[in-house]
Amino acid sequence: MAVLKLEPLDRPEGMTTHEYAHRRLRQAIMVGSIRPGESLTIRGIAEAMESSPTPVREALRRLSSEGALKVLDNRRIMVPKMTVERFGELIALRATLEQHAARRAVGHITERQIDRLVAIDKAQDEAIAKKDNAAALLLNQEFHRTLYTANPDQIIMPMVESVWLQLGPFLGIAMAHVAQLYFVDRHQEAIAALRKRDEDAVAAAINADICEGIGGFERAAIENLLRLAGQ
Amino acid sequence: MAVLKLEPLDRPEGMTTHEYAHRRLRQAIMVGSIRPGESLTIRGIAEAMESSPTPVREALRRLSSEGALKVLDNRRIMVPKMTVERFGELIALRATLEQHAARRAVGHITERQIDRLVAIDKAQDEAIAKKDNAAALLLNQEFHRTLYTANPDQIIMPMVESVWLQLGPFLGIAMAHVAQLYFVDRHQEAIAALRKRDEDAVAAAINADICEGIGGFERAAIENLLRLAGQ
DNA sequence: TATTGATTTTTGTGATCACATTTTGAAAAT
DNA sequence: ATTTTCAAAATGTGATCACAAAAATCAATA
Incomplete structure (x- = not known):
C-alpha cells in the first residue's frame, strides 16, 4: 500500500475525529501532496491518522461534495486529474x-476591516520577500477570505474555497517544478477602491488579481507543467 | 420525537444506502418538507428509512457541505432558517x-441539445397548464441543467445545485401559502439566443429568467411569507 | 513468454455497540 | 407559580465486525 504522508496538524480540543480528518486531508490536497490519480483507501488513511474507517469515510464524503475528490464507478476515491480545459x-x-x-x-x-486587509497584504509581501511560498499562499487566501466574509449574509465562501481546493493540486505541481512562484497581486489597488467604496473598481482589481496571478499561466506553460508531473 | 415524513424514492440497483439517504433527504429539503429550525436526528432518520446511523451520517455530512444543512454548536443538525437578507x-x-x-x-x-431544451420547455409549459407545480419546478431545473452541462468541462453545476437546494425550503413555503405559483420564464428567449450563438443575449435571458421568476418576489411579499411560515 | 483461471487479499459498506455529552422531564425547594 | 436539582432518556460519535465486491497474486495452460 502506498504510504500516505499526512502532515500532522494541531487539533483544537473538542474537534471531532471526522472534522480533524477532513482538515488534514483538505490541507494535503490543497498543497498538492496527494498525487492526482493516486487512489485513496479508507483504511489506509485511517491507519495513517491512527483512527478508524468511520470518521475517515465521513471526511471523504465531505471532500467529494466539495469537489476536492472524485468517486469512481469502482467506488474508489481519488484526486481529480487536471487538464488544460x-x-x-x-x-x-x-x-x-x-x-x-x-x-x-x-x-x-x-x-x-480594510485596515486588517492592509496588514494581511503587508505580511504576505514579507513572506514573498522571504521566498516562503506556502506562507504567502496562505496569506493570499486570508486576504481574499477576509474581504468576502465582510458581508455577514454571504453564502459564496464555501464555493470560493471549493475552487481554491480544486486548484490546489495544480499549485502543488507548479511549486514543485518551478523554482520560484512569482507573485503578482492587485491587493493595494483593491484596498484603494474599497476605501472609495467603488464597487466596479474593486471588482476590476479582484479580476486582475486572479487573471494575472495564477490565471496568468500561458496554455503552453500549463501543458508543460502537467506533462512534467506525468498527468 | 418528531415523525419525519420522507417520501419513498425509487432506488436503482447498486445504489449505496448512504447515497439513497442523501437523495431522499435532498429531495425532502428541496421541496421544503423539512421545516427550517426543526432539528434532525440521525437515529430518527435512520429509523424512518429503515437503515442505520452510519450511512445516514454520511448523507448528512454531504448535505451540510452542500449548504443544505447547518451543524450547530450542539452538533445538532437543522435546515438553515431563511431571512430576507x-x-x-x-x-x-x-x-x-x-x-x-x-x-x-x-x-x-x-x-x-438545443432541440432538447425546446422539448423540456414545452413539457414545462404543459405542467404549468395542468397546475402541477412540482413537475414544473423539476422541468425548469432540468432545462437549466441541460443547458449548463452542455459544457463538458463544466465545474459549476454542483454550485448551482447548491443554491437551488438552499432556495428549496423557501419555495416549499411559497407553494404552501400561495394558491398558485405563477411561472414566468425566458426560456424561449434563451433558446433563440443560443441558436444565434449570442453569448450576451443568452446571459441576459438567463438573468431575466431568474430575476423575474423566483427572484421577482417583492421584499414585502418575502417578509410576509416568512412571517406566515413562522420563521 | 503471454494468458487464462482460481485463490487470496484488500477494500468499501453498513450494522451494532459502548461511551460521553446533551437534552428532557419530573421532583423538590424557594 | 417559578426555579433548581437530579435522574433517565436520547443523541452524536467513533471503534469494531461481518459481508460482498473488487483487486491482486500466483499457478496452470497455451
Missing part, C-alpha cells in the same frame, strides 16, 4: 465568483 | 452563477 474553467469560475463576492462585500466592509 | 444573497448569487454557466455553455452546445 479544467484549469481554464476553474480560473474563469474563480474570477466570476470572487468578483461577485467582492462586490457584495463593498457595502458591508468597515474601515477597521 | 439571505434570500437576497441567494438570488443574486444564482443570477451570477447561472449567467456564467450559460455563457460557458454557448460554445459547446449542439443544435441537437
